[in-house]
Amino acid sequence: MTTATVLDQQTKEIIKATVPILEERGAEITKHFYARMFENHPELKNIFNQTNQRKGDQSKALANTVYAAALHIDNLEAILPAVKPITHKHKSLNIKPEHYPIVGENLLAAIREVLGEEVATDDVINAWEKAYGVIASVFIGIEKEMYEETEAKPGGWTGYRNFKVVKKVKESDVITSFNLEPADNNLFPAYQPGQYITVKADIEGEPYTHQRQYSLSCAPNEGYYRISVKREDAIGDHPAGVVSNYLHNQVEVGSILPISAPAGDFVLDMSDTRPLILLSGGVGLTPMMSMLETVIKEQPEREVYFIHAARASKYHAMADRVQEISAEYENVKSYVIYESPTPEDEGNYDLKGYINKEWLEQVVPTNDSAFYFCGPKGFMSAIYKLLKEQGVREKDILFEIFGPTTDITK
Incomplete structure (x- = not known):
C-alpha cells in the first residue's frame, strides 16, 4: 500500500x-x-x-x-x-x-x-x-x-452456498452447536483453526436478511463445519439476538443454512512449537476449541494451557470434551474460572471470580509462550492488560474480536 x-x-x-x-x-x-x-x-x-x-x-x-x-x-x-x-x-x-x-x-x-x-x-x-x-x-x-x-481451493466458492444441519447439540444452557455439511454433497474446503463463516438468515417476519459470523469450533478436516452459537436473550434495553434465537429455536437437523466460505486472520500458527496458552471467556471458547482440537492432532507433544472463564457451570460449554483431552494428553493442562459458581459447582473450578495477575503467573509460563484469547470485550481488555503487565511481547499476543473492530489495548 x-x-x-x-x-x-x-x-x-x-x-x-x-x-x-x-x-x-x-x-x-x-x-x-x-x-x-x-x-x-x-x-x-x-x-x-x-x-x-x-x-x-x-x-x-x-x-x-x-x-x-x-x-x-x-x-x-x-x-x-x-x-x-x-x-x-x-x-x-x-x-x-x-x-x-x-x-x-x-x-x-x-x-x-x-x-x-x-x-x-x-x-x-x-x-x-x-x-x-x-x-x-x-x-x-x-x-x-x-x-x-x-x-x-478444492470445493471453494464465493457468495453463499447451502449447507444442511446434520447434527444439533445443546452444549450449555445458552450455547448450541450445529454440524453443517454441503447440501449438494460436493467437496468443501478445509480452513485454518480460528477462522469463521457467515450464516445468512432469511427469517419470517424480518424485513431484511440477517448475516452473522460464527467461529468454527472444531478441527478442520472433520468432514463437516461446526459452529457453536450463544443465544442472546433480551436484557434491559438490549434486544434479544435475532439470528441466535432463530438458530436455537427454529433451525433443526435437516434445515438448510446458506453460508460463506471460511475467512479470518486469527489463526493458529502451526510452525510455532512454543507453549500455547489459550484463554477464553463465554462463547469466546469457540475458536479456542478449534485450535485445541487441531494442535493435539498435528502437534501432539506441544505444551498447551487451556483456560476458560464462564459465569457458572450451566453456562460452560464443551467442558467434558476439554477434560477428556487434558486427561488423555499429559502436555495439555486445563483450568476453569467461574465468576459466580453455584453450590453444585464446588470442586469443579480452579478459580472463583476473575483471572488475575498472580493466579496467571502461577499456572502458565509467561516467558516465550504464544497467547491466543477471545471473549467479551471487557474480558479481552483485562487479559491484554494482564499480559502486558507480565511483560509478554506484543507479537506473542493474538486475539479475535467478535463484531466490529474495536481497540482493546487502551
Missing part, C-alpha cells in the same frame, strides 16, 4: 489537518453516514448488521478506521494490521467493488453535512475524495485476491 505517487503533498496536508476534527467528531460523522446511506440504499441493510448499527458499534469502528487513515496518510502501510481483519470480514460478507462508490459518496456527504461547509470546504472534500479512492482501491485489491484464493 503506498500513497507517495498517488496523493500530492497538498492533499495529504489537508487530510492531516482534519485529524483533530475526526478525533473529536468522527463517531458523529459515521453515525450520520450510516443513517444517510441506509436511507438512500435500504438494500444494504441486507448486508450490514443492524444490531451493531443500533448499538453504535459499527459507526465507532468506522470512525476509528477513518481516523487512523487520516493520521497515517503519509504511510498507510502502518494501518495494514487493522485493514486485514476488515477485509476478511468484507470477504465473508461478500462485499463487492460496486459497494465502495456508494460508501464513498455517502461518507463524503456526511462529512460536509455534519461539519458544515465552513469546515468541510471544497478543498477538504476533494482531498478526502482522493484519499478515499486510494484506500478503497487497496481494500478492493486485497479482497479480490482473497476471493480468487478461495475459489481456487
Whole structure:
C-alpha cells in the first residue's frame, strides 16, 4: 500500500489537518453516514448488521478506521494490521467493488453535512475524495485476491452456498452447536483453526436478511463445519439476538443454512512449537476449541494451557470434551474460572471470580509462550492488560474480536 505517487503533498496536508476534527467528531460523522446511506440504499441493510448499527458499534469502528487513515496518510502501510481483519470480514460478507462508490459518496456527504461547509470546504472534500479512492482501491485489491484464493481451493466458492444441519447439540444452557455439511454433497474446503463463516438468515417476519459470523469450533478436516452459537436473550434495553434465537429455536437437523466460505486472520500458527496458552471467556471458547482440537492432532507433544472463564457451570460449554483431552494428553493442562459458581459447582473450578495477575503467573509460563484469547470485550481488555503487565511481547499476543473492530489495548 503506498500513497507517495498517488496523493500530492497538498492533499495529504489537508487530510492531516482534519485529524483533530475526526478525533473529536468522527463517531458523529459515521453515525450520520450510516443513517444517510441506509436511507438512500435500504438494500444494504441486507448486508450490514443492524444490531451493531443500533448499538453504535459499527459507526465507532468506522470512525476509528477513518481516523487512523487520516493520521497515517503519509504511510498507510502502518494501518495494514487493522485493514486485514476488515477485509476478511468484507470477504465473508461478500462485499463487492460496486459497494465502495456508494460508501464513498455517502461518507463524503456526511462529512460536509455534519461539519458544515465552513469546515468541510471544497478543498477538504476533494482531498478526502482522493484519499478515499486510494484506500478503497487497496481494500478492493486485497479482497479480490482473497476471493480468487478461495475459489481456487478444492470445493471453494464465493457468495453463499447451502449447507444442511446434520447434527444439533445443546452444549450449555445458552450455547448450541450445529454440524453443517454441503447440501449438494460436493467437496468443501478445509480452513485454518480460528477462522469463521457467515450464516445468512432469511427469517419470517424480518424485513431484511440477517448475516452473522460464527467461529468454527472444531478441527478442520472433520468432514463437516461446526459452529457453536450463544443465544442472546433480551436484557434491559438490549434486544434479544435475532439470528441466535432463530438458530436455537427454529433451525433443526435437516434445515438448510446458506453460508460463506471460511475467512479470518486469527489463526493458529502451526510452525510455532512454543507453549500455547489459550484463554477464553463465554462463547469466546469457540475458536479456542478449534485450535485445541487441531494442535493435539498435528502437534501432539506441544505444551498447551487451556483456560476458560464462564459465569457458572450451566453456562460452560464443551467442558467434558476439554477434560477428556487434558486427561488423555499429559502436555495439555486445563483450568476453569467461574465468576459466580453455584453450590453444585464446588470442586469443579480452579478459580472463583476473575483471572488475575498472580493466579496467571502461577499456572502458565509467561516467558516465550504464544497467547491466543477471545471473549467479551471487557474480558479481552483485562487479559491484554494482564499480559502486558507480565511483560509478554506484543507479537506473542493474538486475539479475535467478535463484531466490529474495536481497540482493546487502551
